């Protein structure tokens with residue numbers, strides 16, 4: 001994968017250090033700007049046997065092959081490992097709680113073996129730690145010992161968005177590289193090229209971090225699918241449960257989703273066409289056959305009214321319940337052929 005466009009300038013600076021690379025780099029910056037991506041690309045480039053001009057990895061040498069198969073003998077990625085919560089085997093709870101929160105001291109100690117070997121190819125070995133703030137006190141101290149007496153030809157690459165959570169003694173032994181937020185115009189252009197709608201607003205909401213903006217949009221799409229699944233239940237929907245589910249989306253958002261939904265119900269019922277929900281055509285057609293036209297038109301007016309006042313709902317729960325009850329009632333009890 002290519003670098004993100006906002007990283008090329010920093011890339012030149014860092015990759016130019018390859019002949020005099022310090023033994024530890026700390027990449028720090030805002031979450032959602034591609035720090036890990038940068039660190040992985042840098043690792044591949046430093047291990048590559050015939051890097052291209054501009055220090056990009058060649059992608060075809062033995063080293064690059066290993067790297068691309070997550071199989072490079074001179075590279076280690078340390079990330080938090082699964083910490084199973086104290087096992088309780090008698091309860092067969094479906095939600096098996098495992099959390100990934102810490103880089104354990106054993107993970108760091110095992111590096112001792114890795115560092116004891118000689119390198120397989122270029123002479124360099126790289127240890128990438130992400131996120132470095134996941135080091136706990138014990139693992140941080142184990143790492144500190146290695147940083148105090150760095151083995152030759154080893155690069156420790158630490159990635160963090162919370163450098164203040166690292167031991168100051170670790171920070172001070174690293175060459176710190178600040179990764180800035182991308183320039184807004186560049187990030188917006190990039191987001192738009194990824195097909196992100198309303199790139200400017202999304203970026204602002206994500207605090208200027210473009211990858212966060214992309215993730216949030218993906219989450220919003222998923223949420224929309226959930227709301228549609230809820231509406232798809234028609235008369236069988238439980239309006240109280242549904243209101244509880246969607247209250248966190250806000251009245252304005254839910255009303256806007258319902259307005260489009262009702263528009264298509266009406267359009268299908270009257271003209272056999274739809275405008276917004278091409279992907280749900282089949283289920284909407286089923287629902288459209290069962291609507292009571294007068295009640296649906298009433299409901300459409302109610303939604304328009306709710307939309308006008310949605311910015312200041314006195315009681316979002318009650319308002320959503322009332323709207324969703326009315327929604328379940330637009331379907332006639334007997335289905336028409």
Ligand SMILES: [Zn+2]
Pocket residue numbers: 047048049050051057058059060061062063064
């Ligand atoms: Zn290569």
